[in-house]
Amino acid sequence: MKKPIVLAVDDDPQVLNAIDRDLRSEFRKDYRILRAASGEEALTTLQELKARAEPLALVLADQRMPQMEGVELLEKTRVLFPDAKRVLLTAYADTEAAIRAINNAHLDYYLMKPWNPPQELLYPTLHDLLTAWQAKYKPRFQGLRLIGFQWSPLSHELKDFLAGYMVAFQWLDFETNPEAKELLDTTGLTAADLPVVVFEDGTAESRPDRTAIASKIGLALKASSQLYDVVVIGAGPSGLAAAVYGASEGLKTLIVERQSPGGQAGTSSRIENYLGFPTGLSGAELAHRAWSQAVRLGAEFLAQEVTGLCVQDGYKVLTLSDGSEISTRAVVLTTGVSYRTLEVPGIDKLTGAGVYYGAARTEARSCDQRDVYIVGGGNSAGQAAMYLATYARKVHIVIRGESLAASMSAYLIEQIGRTPNIQILPFAQVVEVRGDDHLEQVVLNNNGQLEERPAQALFVFIGAKPSTEWVCETVACDSKGFLLTGRDLVTDPRYGSLWKREREPYLLETCVPGIFAAGDSRAGAMARVASAVGEGSMAIKFVHQYLDE
Known part of the structure; x- marks a missing residue:
């Protein structure tokens, strides 16, 4: 994982060398120390860091620099990295400007030059600021990231494929996660290109097939011998x-x-x-x-x-x-x-968009505090029910027979019986599923009575x-x-x-x-x-x- 960055900015080479030396002496174990000789150079560096989604912890900038003063640079830093700590380095004559910047530019602190000895006049302040930044910092996920729509069948297929190979990946729902939009902007692609896979090296592919992903994650596509x-x-x-x-x-x-x-x-x-x-x-x-x-x-x-x-x-x-x-x-x-498919009206349109075959682990988190239905009474259905029960508000197991005893192992039946948010619906079957772009409702024949029930997910385990x-x-x-x-x-x-x-x-x-x-x-x-x-x-x-x- 890349270390967070501390950026020092000063147009005076001697001062820049001194602050760079002192920062490295105290902080290089936990942070990468970068330097810039002007506000323009610093701004270019910040934009590059933003494009690479690298973490910026603190910027320490001199006030009196030609073309772009320190306060102006720190204001622009706040736009690019709103959570980074901003410190102004000032001479005694600039203290009024520094105080105004605290109020107007939301400056975190200002330090006086010279700062000797740094053990007393520099390090304590920066340690406090960096500790406060670390308390809120969430490291960027290091690995493959998948941006898509929750109800996209292709997004579901890609999640299922990656999970099957136990590839660590981060799922970013474009409609609910602001980070997804920010990451997509860095790829040069648009929402029309989703789902998009962003690989660890920063490259991105729109709607990739399994072969393309397999190649990127190191799976062999050609036999080594004939x-x-x-x-x-x-x-x-x-x-x-x-x-x-x-x-x-x-x-x-x-x-x-x-x-x-x-x-x-x-x-x-x-x-x-x-x-x-x-x-x-x-x-x-x-x-x-x-x-x-x-x-x-x-x-x-x-x-x-x-x-x-x-x-x-x-x-x-x-x-x-x-x-x-x-x-x-x-x-x-x-x-x-x-898995055998469930042949009921509406099923084809909603497969992968709320209707799933054997994908309990892949889609469980999307069922958080929602009602889900499982069709089938075998061990796979029982294992899925137990797993989904840790996320869903209610798990309904739909079976045609009277009980699970004929098709499920006894240990699973006992576990299901002890789980309060799992309900068994005997003598029942799904006769229709409904929804526009994703599953919204299941229609049950429940012991001879038709029932329309709201549902966010339907998992099918009806044999193979x-x-x-x-x-x-x-x-x-x-x-x-x-x-x-x-x-x-x-x-x-x-x-x-x-x-x-x-x-x-x-x-x-x-x-x-x-x-x-x-x-x-x-x-x-x-x-x-x-x-x-x-x-x-x-x-x-x-x-x-x-x-x-």
Whole structure:
């Protein structure tokens, strides 16, 4: 973090050298000391500091300077940096002007020349002023900043993407945060260009796509090699586990993820039933730990989307969204699942503008002291409800059945029962959502009665569908799109003709030898984080057996 600045201004070189020397001697540990030889030079420096959004703590200016007197400079300083302390350096003959400046120009203090010894006549006063400034100073956020509109779907997508990679960023709502307008002015862009991402180096991009952000935050977009031992497609818990074990066991491993690490589990606000974490942890934290572990062990991570998969001479050839190709000896498909959409009137227009799928952590703060609704009765819905309850005035869980017992873990049901601002609405369903540019109202069929209720946010957790559309022409999927593996390929008469080798397929092997599936997108998988991690680890065992054939 950059140190706050103290600026000394005097047209007399000897005096400027003396004040610069004394300031550095006492304050350089906590402040950067700058100097200017005239009012015009000082004003230019101040404007540059303002453009770079650097913190100015104090200006110490001589009164008698040609072209621009000290009082005039300090008045202009107040416009640029209203919170900075302003001190006038005067000779005895200028004390009346200094006193007038205290009243008219809101001067903080004036000091007499000479100030020797500084330990008595300079430092105590400046220490008092700087202490008062520090008490109100809020350091500028050091990192990526996102300026946008709260109800903009693209703003929501960018927040979700950054949160998924655990990138520290500051969200600035253009309509409610004055800092957003000030920062936008420094970029040369306008409100019509929002959302705007301002990177730590000061560069800004309007409406950037994920590829542009991924490049700026250091994610790889190009594979370093053309051939790998195993490529893992998808960085959910199963994919990350496969990458960890593949890399740790000496396989040249690449993991490709089109969105962000963690998959559906990565959006969970708190996972409390995963082995080894008695107090629980967020899905994003678990994903980030696993991602760091895989990279440390030698796995390569690629922020790309796989759009095609084919087999050529035994090698698996992957086509990426940028048109490039990668070859590998084995593939582990851990593409996971995506949330099913709620099909009710008004939903398409308001998705990302008050209606969200699995984004409780990203949008929780925007729900402060408001009424929110959750549709769904599974563990993801329960975890979201507990997290949102710390912000929202009231959290309503809308379920079709009588209770949560059939679909939610007992520990979550108990926690929800002890949380006074969570209400369960049984035998209910959302039949319509309303609002102009953002969600304003939900219409419920509540036990046969239609009810119109005000709502600021609706979070949807109504099950999931496998993300396998792009691969079902290459490997066999069941009627719902889940990947078929293992003995299903030889014992089920519907799929028995798909396996062509003499040996039986390995437990997690698809109908194409050397292509394996693990996690929630696999037919018959158990939708739990621990199970997904176990399958990802097992898949590497079978990869080894396949490569040794």
